[in-house]
Amino acid sequence: MGAIMNERIKEMLSWFDGENPGTIRNLYRFLMQGRLGGTGKMVILPVDQGFEHGPARSFAPNPSGYDPAYHVKLAIDAGLSGHAAPLGSMQIIAKEYAGQIPLILKANSHDMLDQSSDPIPAVTASVEDALRLGCSAIGFSIYPGSINFKQMYEEIKEMALEAKRNGLVVVVWSYPRGSGLSKKGETAVDVVAYAAQIAAQLGAHLIKVKPPSEHIELEEAKKVYEKYNIPIRTLTDRVRHVVQSAFDGKRIVIFSGGPAKGKEEVLEEIKQIKEGGAFGSIVGRNTFQRQREEALELLDEIIQIYKR
Numbered sequence: 001m002g003a004i005m006n007e008r009i010k011e012m013l014s015w016f017d018g019e020n021p022g023t024i025r026n027l028y029r030f031l032m033q034g035r036l037g038g039t040g041k042m043v044i045l046p047v048d049q050g051f052e053h054g055p056a057r058s059f060a061p062n063p064s065g066y067d068p069a070y071h072v073k074l075a076i077d078a079g080l081s082g083h084a085a086p087l088g089s090m091q092i093i094a095k096e097y098a099g100q101i102p103l104i105l106k107a108n109s110h111d112m113l114d115q116s117s118d119p120i121p122a123v124t125a126s127v128e129d130a131l132r133l134g135c136s137a138i139g140f141s142i143y144p145g146s147i148n149f150k151q152m153y154e155e156i157k158e159m160a161l162e163a164k165r166n167g168l169v170v171v172v173w174s175y176p177r178g179s180g181l182s183k184k185g186e187t188a189v190d191v192v193a194y195a196a197q198i199a200a201q202l203g204a205h206l207i208k209v210k211p212p213s214e215h216i217e218l219e220e221a222k223k224v225y226e227k228y229n230i231p232i233r234t235l236t237d238r239v240r241h242v243v244q245s246a247f248d249g250k251r252i253v254i255f256s257g258g259p260a261k262g263k264e265e266v267l268e269e270i271k272q273i274k275e276g277g278a279f280g281s282i283v284g285r286n287t288f289q290r291q292r293e294e295a296l297e298l299l300d301e302i303i304q305i306y307k308r
């Protein structure tokens with residue numbers, strides 16, 4: 001792979017020197033895939049919302065999405081960097097689309113039938129499943145701020161070790177929630193930055209967080225943000241701070257899309273995220289809830305933003 005590897009990709013892979021060659025090879029796949037291949041940026045299509053939010057809430061706006069094959073095809077046709085899905089969907093698509101796009105097997109899941117304030121996702125797939133299905137990565141959600149954080153951190157410790165032993169990439173969805181935080185606090189800039197740091201310390205290669213708001217949740221943190229005048233006024237400032245919080249930009253931090261919104265709003269948000277030094281976006285509902293042609297156009301514009 002040396003001959004065609006550019007300096008930026010070489011630099012990014014050097015951040016993971018401690019990993020085995022299989023993991024590096026799989027990271028390289030994400031970095032070289034699709035229309036952003038070789039740029040050091042990535043756009044991923046995650047489709048676990050059927051499980052996480054429920055089928056109608058996820059797919060009624062565009063019923064083609066009830067079929068898992070619809071999504072992987074959308075990701076391939078749009079020239080994306082990867083596609084994430086839970087086990088059941090992966091089993092449907094893995095054979096037909098083998099080798100066409102790097103796949104992330106979502107290895108734990110939570111559903112909305114559990115309304116508790118401190119949810120714990122169940123481990124719903126294994127490293128063995130990921131290997132058998134030809135996936136490049138496992139994906140795992142943690143909920144910092146939950147009273148159950150210990151269980152999730154210990155689970156990812158075990159699974160990440162096994163994934164790395166087997167040459168897979170580890171992607172952590174670091175989503176603060178639970179009784180330790182206010183609702184506003186889930187996306188507070190100090191909390192999102194903290195969540196990125198925790199995921200990095202847990203050994204994630206790719207870290208997925210939500211775009212941070214200007215709110216600061218923790219009193220002790222607030223004093224420090226004020227004392228050192230950490231810029232957090234614009235989304236760009238806040239993204240820069242979150243990326244810095246994950247080993248000074250030496251972990252691949254990507255930002256999620258959130259509930260469906262207008263095209264201009266999505267694009268404006270992504271411009272600011274890119275400006276802040278994000279490595280990319282992982283956008284689900286804002287793409288697959290649109291009709292296919294519209295989704296392809298939006299993804300094309302998102303890719304162009306990251307290419308600039």
Ligand code: FBP
Binds near residue numbers: 046047173257258284
């Ligand atoms: P979206 O772009 O649809 O927000 O997808 C990103 C994602 O991380 C999904 O993988 C996950 O199902 C969802 O967000 C979780 O969203 P929430 O935390 O709002 O339940």
